[in-house]
Amino acid sequence: MAGTPLEAAITTTRGVLTGVSKEQLADATPCAAWKVSDLINHIVGGQYFFAACTNGEPPSGDSPDFSATDFVAAFDEAAKQCLAAFAAPGATERMLTLPWGQMPGAAFMGLAATDTFAHGWDLAKATGQNTDLSPELAEQLLGGSKMMIQPAFRSAEGTVFGPEQTAPAGASKADELAAFLGRTV
Secondary structure, three states: OOOOHHHHHHHHHHHHHOOOOHHHOOOEOOOOOOEHHHHHHHHHHHHHHHHHHHOOOOOOOOOOOHHHOOHHHHHHHHHHHHHHHHHOOOOOOOEEEEOOEEEEHHHHHHHHHHHHHHHHHHHHHHOOOOOOOOHHHHHHHHHHHHHHOOHHHEOOOOOOEOOOOOOOOOOOHHHHHHHHOOOOO
């Protein structure tokens, strides 16, 4: 499993998490309904969600406030569990039962990589960090997203994804991915 897009996304987002200060937790993010603390909770909780679903377990109903703790350490533990779940024999070859239906494990791993990376971008943008994150990975995830995200997944309310936005000329690949996923860059 070494060198997977998910591992790269986790490494990238971890780097962004280390640049977040406790003073920024109440700041707004590109995710309209979330402040930085909510986004951190989603990023950390997402790793546990991906692990549970890949392991065939129901996602936890718990909503701990990871942002009130050492959220980098919490992310490390959650990411470790996520990577272990996907590394289990057959995890990427079988069909997984998710809250919204069935999905091949490999496709779910791609979704996990994209979600982890995109929310890392959101966090970088919200906290004034450089959003030019992992250009090769961003380009790979953008290509996959363009193949997988159908117009039916988009809505003005951003239920799953908001309407595609236009990235400015010369935007980084990560900014292009964010715009494709509905973020204003």
